[in-house]
Amino acid sequence: MAAESDDEEEERIDKAWEDAIRKLLPPGAPLPDEDHLDYSIAVDIDGPPITHPIPALLAADPPPLDLDSLSLRSSSLFSLSAPLSSLPVRFSRASASRSFDEGEEQDNYEEEEGELQSCNSSSVSADNRYENKDENEENDNAAAAAAAAAAEKRRRGRRGVCGRCGKGNLLRDKEGCVVCDSRYCRSCILKAMGSMPEGRKCVSCIGKPIDESKRSSLGKCSRLLRKVCSPLEVKQIMKAERECAANQLRPEQLVVNGRALKQEELGELLGCQFAPHKLRPARYWYDKDSGLWGKEGHKPDSIISPKLNVGGKLQPDASNGDTQVFINGREITKLELRVLKLAKVQCPQDTHFWVYEDGSYEEEGQNNIKGNIWGKASTRFICSLLSLPIPPGDRYKSTDYVPALSSRSMPEYLEQKRAQKLLLLGLEGSGTSTIFKQAKLLYGSKFSEEELQDMKHMIQSSMYKYLGILLEARERFEEETLMMKKLSSDSDVSTSDSGETEADESKRSIYSIHQRLKHFSDWLLEIMATGDLNAFFPAATREYAPVVEEVWKDPAIQETYKRKDELHCLHDVATYFLDRAVEISSNEYVPSEKDILYAEGITQSNGLASIEFMLDDQSPKSDIYSENLDCPPPLTKFQLIRLNAKGLNDGCKWLEMFEDIRAVIFCVALSDYDQMCSQGGSGTLCNKMLASKSLFESVVRHPCFRETPFILLLNKYDTFEEKIDAVPLSICEWFGDFSPVRPHNNNQSLAHQAYYYVAMKFKDLYVSICNRKLFVWQICARERNTVDEAFKYIKEVLKWEEAKEENMYGVGVDSYYTTDVSTSPYIRRE
Ligand SMILES: Nc1nc2c(ncn2[C@@H]2O[C@H](COP(=O)(O)OP(=O)(O)OP(=O)(O)O)[C@@H](O)[C@H]2O)c(=O)[nH]1
């Protein structure tokens, strides 16, 4: 092993870092405190290439910083111009990801996190994932004590410095001990950890149990270790870290059905075909007959191999259910009951079911199999949405399932791996379905024949809907105009000679259409009034296509369309589709990708939609590598669930159905700031941005999301940019204090300043509600690459949050909130 760094190199790196930051700041501005580096608003916009020389951050290994390759342009950094020097540095993590040396940046990121949490000593716990107090008390064992000692050490020590030499800063690669979390710089790691017979542990920690919060990182090598050890050494160290006796879960750390396991039970549990994944020291319940498995006091978490001889007897209150419906003696939870009802299982109170491992069930004592709970695809879909388990493999399909004790194959393992759920929400028209469809096109499967057919009907129906809105408005405008005409002609009555032609003329206006089209119009409006549009179309689509085209081209309708800003329900895609009425109406029409993206909605019913996809876990920002350096990066499974705005009515009741949401992605259309929509049943008009704000608030306040990170996607930047010069942002009363810096004082465009201001308004609102950090990203959902970038950012945020949860890096939350909007230079100060 060879440690090459020395003090001079350290100093040089510090200096290079400072230089790089200084270049991003206006001349003379002070360097921001490391605590104030903030990655939570992301911008990625075009701008002139950087003109200053590129600093060589890291000279030899890895390669030097290459700003040119990064699209990190001077204009993509906001809040860095002269009047902003008081602000913390903020820049896009995605842009940054392309700007910094990978490992360096990832560690910076983690270290910053680590930094932040240490300010909040109360937040440090052995494992903040444990959900109940009892568990914490139970787990008050050596590992927890070690973690507490480590936390104390972190609190005492100066942040970011090496635990041995005391040098360095937050931004430098460091490696931590898996027992006490002391962190060492490149120069000291080998001296502090020796030959690492049990993996990354200080010499004094060898033999001690690991800090449980680090279990998931066992065997995952960091970049720093790869710098100081050869690949073979890294492999051996990682193997030892995973496999050595001191680092294994101990049987007494697992309590199943109220009894701590014995060594042989632990062996049976870990060696079975469908073992519980991510086992941690905790109390679990296990239903041996069905294989259902969960944390004590909670709903089932997975279905593992049945009939294992582990733990005590399953208790009725194991999952804390209160439904008076029992499965194999356990009172089930409300969520399970809901699924049973959706699966059409009759379950009045005091029903006791026996459920077998394949999902077949019978009422206790009746000896008569009534059906299979998981037999229907719709039930499995609902289970997957509600984070309830379904039997692994095809168990629910066959009754002759024979548990095999070995041969756990990789695909089965992957199938069991739980998808990370992302809930996508937003006001109607904010762009959620466009994002959903982009994700499907980017990462999922192609649209099937059936989906395309559905999309085609959706587009055809929408086309008639747009036409109906226009025809209705035309009638109104015609009436208004004729009324005005009449009023003025009444006042001119003494001077005019009344004649027949004039009387006719007084019944016509620019909004009048030909009598033939009028019949069609009346008929269509009548159908729309009965709410029967979808039932009638698209069957009649082809027949009426020529009339639709004629109506659309009629001057009266074109005049009406000119006043589209007054038609709040008319979407701007109306012209995109109406211009092609005949083509779209034909039998042969197949929607193009562009049509699919421009169409409103995902399916005709446009309700709940969900897709699963895998994203590779490796990112330019990550320094976690699997032990096998040659194997492809691990994949993370995501489930994107899109709930449309209608599903959020009724006080967001639907949201209760979603547990285990890893992140809420809230979408807001930036261009909504001057738009109106009708609110609730009353039909009163309300500014759309304010409606978004109030929806956002109610979702953030929802008890289900108390611990869930939020990512705000500010969409439709393209339309926003187009209109911001003509329509002041302050037209929306929430943005009344927007005060842009004049262009000659500042090289940020007005749209850019306004975007930043809106982001800060939402961040500030979020902090005021839940005192947490809101992550913000800008997109144009119709442009695929911006959605791709957004998902990369979301993936990073999740990793960041995970690192925080696992309490790996000793972090505090306070300095997140230095982004107080009152410091924004774009706000007028009285
Ligand atoms: N100009 C522009 N249009 C966009 C953008 N994102 C979405 N749209 C369009 O806005 C319209 C509405 O977007 P949707 O994705 O259907 O909005 P939604 O949130 O699903 O709303 P509902 O389905 O109506 O509840 C569609 O025509 C999209 O093509 C964008 O970034 N820029």
Ligand SMILES: [Mg+2]
């Ligand atoms: Mg839509």
